[in-house]
Amino acid sequence: MKKATVLAFGLILVAGFAGAQGITGSAHDFSGETWSGGTICLPCHTTHHGITDFVAPLWNHEVTVATFVMYSSPTLDGAIDAQPADVSKACLSCHDGTVALENFGGFTGGTTFVTGDALIGTDLSNDHPISIVYSPGTGAGQDSELMPTNSTYADGTIADYLFTSKVECATCHDVHNGGAVGTNPSLLVEDPAGSVICLRCHAK
Ligand code: HEC
Numbered sequence: 523m524k525k526a527t528v529l530a531f532g533l534i535l536v537a538g539f540a541g542a543q544g545i546t547g548s549a550h551d552f553s554g555e556t557w558s559g560g561t562i563c564l565p566c567h568t569t570h571h572g573i574t575d576f577v578a579p580l581w582n583h584e585v586t587v588a589t590f591v592m593y594s595s596p597t598l599d600g601a602i603d604a605q606p607a608d609v610s611k612a613c614l615s616c617h618d619g620t621v622a623l624e625n626f627g628g629f630t631g632g633t634t635f636v637t638g639d640a641l642i643g644t645d646l647s648n649d650h651p652i653s654i655v656y657s658p659g660t661g662a663g664q665d666s667e668l669m670p671t672n673s674t675y676a677d678g679t680i681a682d683y684l685f686t687s688k689v690e691c692a693t694c695h696d697v698h699n700g701g702a703v704g705t706n707p708s709l710l711v712e713d714p715a716g717s718v719i720c721l722r723c724h725a726k
């Protein structure tokens with residue numbers, strides 16, 4: 523609900539993202555980088571001539587074409603996509619390290635890549651599963667130790683943070699450092715202290 527509402531107005535409400543808990547000054551504020559042209563939103567979104575194959579709203583960044591190794595395990599219950607869904611591909615279009623940061627707005631000649639801990643790479647087998655259906659229950663393809671989707675989560679319910687019922691990168695991270703993020707590290711939507719974020723979904 524919340525996401526859809528903000529989608530309609532967000533590109534106008536730029537001011538809503540400003541301030542200590544907004545994108546300004548966060549790890550995703552590239553306005554001080556020589557390659558960004560001084561804007562905050564443009565490396566990721568545009569108001570016109572966005573990428574028409576939907577990746578994320580009005581997407582402006584070159585999209586990764588890498589083939590990813592997805593998470594698998596003998597105890598995994600929910601259905602996992604063969605490749606990351608678009609909304610996670612948006613993140614991986616910088617964080618897999620194959621596409622340069624400054625490759626946006628049609629420019630493809632960039633030479634600056636994500637490095638260090640922020641480099642997730644194309645092998646996602648050692649990362650928390652993404653593009654996986656959040657399916658609590660005891661039936662086939664369901665995990666009995668997942669909380670119900672209407673349980674409390676950040677500033678809403680778990681369901682509010684799923685994308686077509688799936689866990690994606692943006693289920694745990696707020697790319698804009700907004701809303702409920704507050705002072706959480708790593709742009710997390712919930713506090714990792716005491717593993718609060720994990721216990722929201724996992725009944726452990
Ligand atoms: C580093 C990349 C990045 C930057 C910079 C960025 N966004 Fe986003 N934005 C995304 C991604 C990825 C999504 C889709 C995932 C999601 O909805 O959380 C998104 C979703 C959105 C949405 C729709 C969902 C929602 O949260 O309301 C709006 C509106 C939006 N962005 C506006 C902006 C504006 C305005 C700016 C600049 C102030 C901005 N974004 C900067 C990556 C970015």
Ligand code: HEC
Pocket residue numbers: 549550565566583609612613614615616617623636637638640691692695696697707708709710
């Ligand atoms: C335009 C490229 C780009 C896109 C798209 C992008 N990021 Fe980032 N992200 C970066 C860069 C650059 C950094 C800073 C890395 C560093 O400091 O070494 C970063 C940092 C982060 C951090 C670390 C924050 C911190 O405070 O340490 C997280 C978490 C993160 N990104 C998650 C995401 C997620 C989730 C998405 C998609 C919803 C996304 N990013 C989309 C470029 C991007």
Ligand code: HEC
Pocket residue numbers: 610613614617639640641642650651652689690691692693694695708710714719
């Ligand atoms: C289930 C929740 C969850 C999902 C899904 C998730 N992350 Fe994270 N991520 C975390 C947590 C918790 C941390 C902080 C602890 C750590 O660094 O491992 C983190 C840390 C990070 C960092 C910061 C590393 C650093 O130390 O600077 C980046 C970048 C990042 N995630 C990107 C992504 C991207 C891209 C995706 C999707 C491919 C993703 N995350 C999916 C929970 C998640």
Ligand code: HEC
Pocket residue numbers: 594595596597598599600601650651654655656657664665668680689693694717719720721722723724
């Ligand atoms: C938004 C909900 C959500 C959050 C938050 C979350 N997870 Fe998960 N996690 C899932 C789902 C859904 C699965 C897939 C479960 C299944 O279908 O078997 C999963 C799978 C896993 C698995 C693999 C299980 C297996 O059988 O292979 C581990 C381990 C795990 N999560 C740990 C964590 C940890 C640690 C955190 C906190 C950093 C966390 N999760 C946060 C939803 C979440």
